[in-house]
Amino acid sequence: MDSIHLRWMKEAMAMAEEALAAGEVPVGCVFVRDEKVIAKARNRTNQLRNATRHAELEAIDEILSDQTLTPQATRYPLSTTTLYVTVEPCMMCASALRQLGIREVFYGCGNERFGGCGSVLGVNSDLDHPIHPAYKATGGYYREDAIMILRRFYISENTNAPVPRPKVNRVLKTTID
Numbered sequence: 165m166d167s168i169h170l171r172w173m174k175e176a177m178a179m180a181e182e183a184l185a186a187g188e189v190p191v192g193c194v195f196v197r198d199e200k201v202i203a204k205a206r207n208r209t210n211q212l213r214n215a216t217r218h219a220e221l222e223a224i225d226e227i228l229s230d231q232t233l234t235p236q237a238t239r240y241p242l243s244t245t246t247l248y249v250t251v252e253p254c255m256m257c258a259s260a261l262r263q264l265g266i267r268e269v270f271y272g273c274g275n276e277r278f279g280g281c282g283s284v285l286g287v288n289s290d291l292d293h294p295i296h297p298a299y300k301a302t303g304g305y306y307r308e309d310a311i312m313i314l315r316r317f318y319i320s321e322n323t324n325a326p327v328p329r330p331k332v333n334r335v336l337k338t339t340i341d
């Protein structure tokens with residue numbers, strides 16, 4: 165795998181670690197333009213009590229509201245921008261990325277429940293769209309790290325559930341299929 169992609173993905177993983185430390189589902193991302201990170205973000209759905217506050221949309225808000233990064237409204241403001249995200253974008257984010265003309269997406273692990281770049285629906289390219297161009301999305305960059313950090317989160321959560329499962333019975337699975 166191209167080392168430059170791994171380098172950017174490592175920065176996305178650092179954002180996922182930040183999410184984990186904040187008690188959020190650990191997903192992080194960076195947006196890269198002209199060999200530079202122009203925005204980075206992580207999931208903030210719990211903090212903001214808003215299920216749309218995924219890492220990708222947090223970063224997009226930052227990019228579009230910044231006058232230097234987005235000096236004027238254009239149809240495809242992300243056409244020279246590449247996304248690196250630790251988990252395959254969900255259907256919502258995959259659609260937003262297509263509407264904004266993202267150049268390309270690299271991700272860590274697939275998202276079997278909500279994935280919008282092929283796991284559940286191919287919002288990025290398999291689905292025809294009358295206007296917005298397709299984009300390429302490639303997974304597998306630091307995939308094991310992306311899976312492990314999700315497991316670390318899920319093994320410690322649900323303590324607010326009506327009948328919390330005792331943590332003692334939970335074992336962190338460390339092998340990756």
Ligand SMILES: [Zn+2]
Nearest residue numbers: 218253254257
């Ligand atoms: Zn999403």
